[in-house]
Amino acid sequence: MGDKKKIAVLGAGTMGTGIGQTFAMKGHEVMLIYVYDDKLRAKPVETMTTNLQILADNGVVDEKEIPEIVGRVRFTESLEEAADFADIIFECIVENLSVKQDYFAKLDALCPEKTILATNTSAISVTEIAEKSVHKERIIGTHYWNPAYLIPLVEVIKTKYVSEDVVAETCRILEDAGKKPVIVQKDVPGFLANRMQHALFREAISIVENGIATAEDVDKAIKYGFGMRLGIRPPMEVIDAGGTDLTYSIHKYLFPHIENSTEPSPLLKQKLDEGKLGFKSGEGFMKWSKDDIEKSNKDMIEGLIKVAKALDRI
Numbered sequence: 001m002g003d004k005k006k007i008a009v010l011g012a013g014t015m016g017t018g019i020g021q022t023f024a025m026k027g028h029e030v031m032l033i034y035v036y037d038d039k040l041r042a043k044p045v046e047t048m049t050t051n052l053q054i055l056a057d058n059g060v061v062d063e064k065e066i067p068e069i070v071g072r073v074r075f076t077e078s079l080e081e082a083a084d085f086a087d088i089i090f091e092c093i094v095e096n097l098s099v100k101q102d103y104f105a106k107l108d109a110l111c112p113e114k115t116i117l118a119t120n121t122s123a124i125s126v127t128e129i130a131e132k133s134v135h136k137e138r139i140i141g142t143h144y145w146n147p148a149y150l151i152p153l154v155e156v157i158k159t160k161y162v163s164e165d166v167v168a169e170t171c172r173i174l175e176d177a178g179k180k181p182v183i184v185q186k187d188v189p190g191f192l193a194n195r196m197q198h199a200l201f202r203e204a205i206s207i208v209e210n211g212i213a214t215a216e217d218v219d220k221a222i223k224y225g226f227g228m229r230l231g232i233r234p235p236m237e238v239i240d241a242g243g244t245d246l247t248y249s250i251h252k253y254l255f256p257h258i259e260n261s262t263e264p265s266p267l268l269k270q271k272l273d274e275g276k277l278g279f280k281s282g283e284g285f286m287k288w289s290k291d292d293i294e295k296s297n298k299d300m301i302e303g304l305i306k307v308a309k310a311l312d313r314i
Contacts, residue, residue, distance in 0.1 A: 004027055004176070005028060005087040005088060005173050005176070006028070006030075006031070006085055007019075007020070007023040007028050007029070007030045007031070007086065007088060007090070007173075008031040008033060008082040008085060008086035008088070008089040008090070009030065009032050009033065009089070009092060010033045010082070010092060010093060010103065010107075011032075011033070011035050011091065011093040012032045012033070012034055012075070013042050013092060014047070014146065015092040015120055015144060015146060015148055016032060016042075016044070016090075016120075017032070017042065017044040017051075018144070018146065018147050018148030018149045019090050019092065019120070019148045019149075020032050020044070020048070021048045021051055021052070021073075021149045022148055022178075022179070024048075024069045024073050025052075025069055025149065026176065028072065028177070029072055029074075030072055030074070031073075031074050031082055031085050031086065032044055032073060032074075032075050032076075033075075033076055033077070033078075033079065033082050033089075034075060035093055035103075036093075036094075044073075045070060045073075048069075048070055048073065051147070051149060052066045052069060052070070053066065054301060054302075054305075055149075055305070058309075059309075060309070079106055079107060079110055083107065083110035083111040083112075083115070086111070086115060087114075087115060087116070087173075088115065088116040088117075088118060088173055089111070089116070089118065090119075090120055091107075091117070091120060091121075092120045095122070095124060097124050097128060097129065100119060100121065101128070101129055101131060101132040101133075102132065104117055104119070104129055104130060104132065104133050104139060105132040105133050108133035108134055108135050108138075108139070109134070113135055114138075116138055116166055116170055116173075117133075117140070118139075118141065118170065119140075119141055119142070120141075120142060120143060120144055121143065122191075122194065123189070123190075125187055125189075126139070126140065126141035126157045126187050127160055127161065127187045130159055130161055136159070136162075137162055137163040137166065138162075138163070138166050139161070139162065140158070140167065141156065141158075141159070141187070142154050142155070142156055142157075142181075143155040143157065143191055143193075145193070147301065150301070150304045150308060150314065152178065152179055152308075152313050152314075153179070153182065154174050154179045154181045155181075155184050155191045155193060156170055156171055156174070156181045156183050156184065157184040158183065158184065158185055158187060160187070167183065171183070178314075196235075200222075202259050202261070202265070203258055203259050204218050205259075205267060205268055205285075206258075206259035206261075206265065208267065208285065209265055209266070215286050216286060231307065231311065232311070271284060279293050
């Protein structure tokens with residue numbers, strides 16, 4: 001393995017398995033730590049093998065390499081064993097502040113001081129997660145995006161305690177696994193990408209709510225319009241390409257007319273009250289049959305693979 005870092009992942013669910021697979025594919029030794037009923041419920045070996053087979057079917061990995069990749073992953077229920085093994089531990093458990101705080105305090109007490117402790121939380125303050133730990137300077141946020149083995153982005157979130165050495169080393173570890181870390185300088189709600197994503201979602205719902213377009217046409221406008229461009233020429237580059245003067249003029253005219261609510265949409269609340277939960281119930285903003293859902297999930301994975309291959313991001 002050379003100087004490859006040893007990777008432990010706390011939690012063997014969807015995200016934990018995806019993160020473990022990511023590092024195993026790049027030659028790292030990986031240890032997945034079972035929590036709760038992961039061992040019975042999550043089936044990480046089966047999930048990882050299925051993920052890898054899809055990648056093999058699409059020419060991303062050699063099918064003959066699958067057993068070797070999966071073989072780099074071991075499993076434990078012991079925090080002590082993981083603490084002795086790992087150079088960095090990524091936490092991927094329930095989104096509950098007190099539970100995360102307790103696990104980080106335990107790991108902080110068990111691990112050598114050089115071990116980096118990272119949380120994959122998508123919503124909770126990383127600074128708050130570190131509060132019960134002694135060595136707060138080695139606790140950092142690393143927010144992966146699902147599926148973790150396909151999406152290159154990892155948001156590296158600084159806390160008010162974290163050391164710059166830990167930030168730099170975390171980025172090096174992620175880059176070695178083929179990830180594209182971005183540093184979030186302030187530990188704010190939504191971090192970086194979710195703030196932008198949900199600003200878009202808010203406007204999309206508002207357009208439907210106000211009868212400007214159907215949900216289907218909102219999605220088409222993104223899918224066949226600026227969504228195709230965003231991965232190649234993103235917002236700040238678009239602004240500079242068109243000119244900050246042009247963007248200023250557009251914003252001056254447009255901003256009074258777009259959604260600026262600080263509360264969730266009444267239409268979204270109505271959907272909840274009606275039990276229209278999307279894939280979970282067969283209807284949300286649009287209707288979804290079992291076949292529709294399977295096709296959507298399949299199209300997403302295969303589409304991401306195609307895009308990643310075309311743009312050399314996998």
